[in-house]
Amino acid sequence: MSVVAAAQFRSDEDKERHSSWLENFYDLIVAIVVAQLAVSLNQKIISNVDYVSFVFLFVPVWWSWLGVTFYNTRFETDDLQHRLLTLLQMAAAAFLAINVVGGLSNNSVGFALSYAVIRTLLVFEYLLTGRRVKSARPLTDLYSKGFMATTIVWFLSAFVPPPFRFYLWLASLAVDIAEPVLFTRKLSNRFAPHIYHLPERLGAFTIIVLGVTILAFVDNIATHNWTLPSILSAALSLSVTFCIWWIYFDSIDGSAIRAFRKEKRVAGYFVWLYIHFPLLIGIVGFGVSMEHIVLSNPDLPLPAADRWLMCGSIALCLLSMAVIRITSLRSRSGGPTRENSRERNQAIYTLIAAGLMLLFSAMAVNLLPLHLILGIAVTLGLIVALDIRVHPIHRVKAQSS
Template identity: 25%
Template sequence: MAHESLPDNRIRRWYQPMRARDRDEPHRASTPLELLFDLCFVVAVGQAATQLHHAWGEGHIGHGVLSFAMVFFAIWWGWLNFSWFASAFDTDDVPYRVATLVQIAGGLTVAAGVDRAFEGNYDVVVAGYVLLRLAAVVQWLRAARQSPETRRTAYFYAVGITIVQVLWIARLALPESLGLTSFVVLVLAELSVPVLAERRAGTAWHPHHIAERYGLFTLIVLGETVLSATNAVKEGLASGEHTGDLVSLAAAGLVLVFSMWWLYFDQPGHARLVRGNSLRTSMSWGYGHYLIFGSAAAVGAGLELAVDFDSHHTELGGVATALAVTVPVAVFLLSVWLLHIGPGNECRPIAIGFPVVAVLILAASFGPAPIHVTAALAAVLVVVTVAATHGEREPG
């Protein structure tokens, strides 16, 4: 009997109808293909953080932050759209895998163009971005043909995405004076496509799966931050000078990243999605992670700058160097607070604790040992959170 079913299994591996998955499907977990997709995209995250470090270290703070924000949008938006589509239409056959390969190639092309983007030339980034987005259009067209219940929504996605990609290409011909304005307009256009499409007939994304996908990417970005800081400390120690300061800084950085991990995962992400169960909740939660992912990546660049400062390899002042860490940490805490905790959370210590600690961390920028104080404050917030929620944690 096993031999008789083998040809059918082989056919299903080569080609399967793309049907909407069950929103309440039990044990819905990330696939190996999704994990590979994440790892390839984090290459682009690392490149963006590296260029932010260089720009900030050279004193080009405004330009560096703006370039980082623009490049990071391309990375984040490509990852986000793949993840939500895969949560609703994960058809693991050969055409689906090939389309995903093209999206990965687009993401790696974006990574290859990060250096040029920080110099003001976005041609390679746009080429990679358009490639990965048009591969997503192919997936939506396939869903439109094979999933009747979401046909109108899928066609809207396909048409909307295609129009915006044409505009991204056209933007390359605009004068530099219109660069930022046109970027903001097209970002708003990109963000509007899912909002308008999902109002027609929502796709069957899975709350637990989406929360896991976001959590995994948060882990990868934090891991990239640890790697960047470790390499910077390693280079500093190679000189044989400032060893004590660098070891102390490495310990503070480790405590800081560990605290960020703890605070993000302390509250289950899917709980907010399930409780809200609305388009507004899912969009605000999903879009809001731009700040979480971006700030977590920026912390790595900031820690590298702190290493440069302690080893006297930068001309930046202490406050400017400290702000490269404290600002993204504060943004991270406030974003986690808004998306996972909520200002109206009945547990007042953590509802109040997150914004208070964020303000104290920003103030630490102007005092002695700002990185160590930031790490200590983040650790204190962890202690407060654990104490305040003891015995009240929701089952995972």
């Protein structure tokens, strides 16, 4: 795509636009980081400290990916300069993967420097875009200054001993996450991401995370001494993963972006965007718990930590997907009443299912592993069945056959 096209701020916003090969390549590198994060979480006995550490490290990983994605959806030119900078970001992401295990202990310096390099390269891209596209300069100046300030903090943190190093990380991330919200209120909504491109990027990354969790699951249980309960537990765990895929991809679209761009609905747009973070956290957490339930003693109830990780992760996924549906519903206020009603009902069903998962976490103390995963699979299967029953696409296919 030419620089002239970038200068027009994607005048083809109503036309479909797909991820580039370079973006897909970058996603795969970040997926390695996510896989390493899952490894760091996958302890024999997962404590609250282990989980909080995992979530804390996941924030900069996800934010670094989101920063690159947002730049690409607005200004990607696919020229030599952009390709080289992106490849350098991928190299830094590879070092991020190396250092994420032990990222809060012996590898914290390497983790901080790897993340800082990714963000520095992103700042360079915004600066270069501001020089080439004068009409974009209000946006590029704000982002480059804001991101550079927090990136300097990450560089400096490498020379500060723990735990103060991590306090700097936390403060920097809080400012970074708040900056887009503050900047958006100052700038016109014409700077909003592409209606089709950003949902596709989020969807592609969600698929990759789902695939990474299944890969880790298969790899870790490959040498297991299989029994009938463990086979059934594995099959039901995979069915839950498929249900998560189904529920998410029957609700994701660019409605929240369209409402922000045309109706200036800022809150719904940012809720839709940021709710993907707990969704991804839930997917990875469930992926780790899949292995634990298959390898557990089938004649004994799951330990409390494993039960909470599994049910809590599914509840987090369902809650996130319900919120995605709600934000889409609000952005379709001018659309067909029947479609709004369907989205509202599906959101309610999904929220009820999330509540059931939390009940399983608290009350299924004596439930055997196979029975627990069966209850989860049946619950999500019902959500999918309800979606199939009312979704326009599935109804049309059923009628045509």
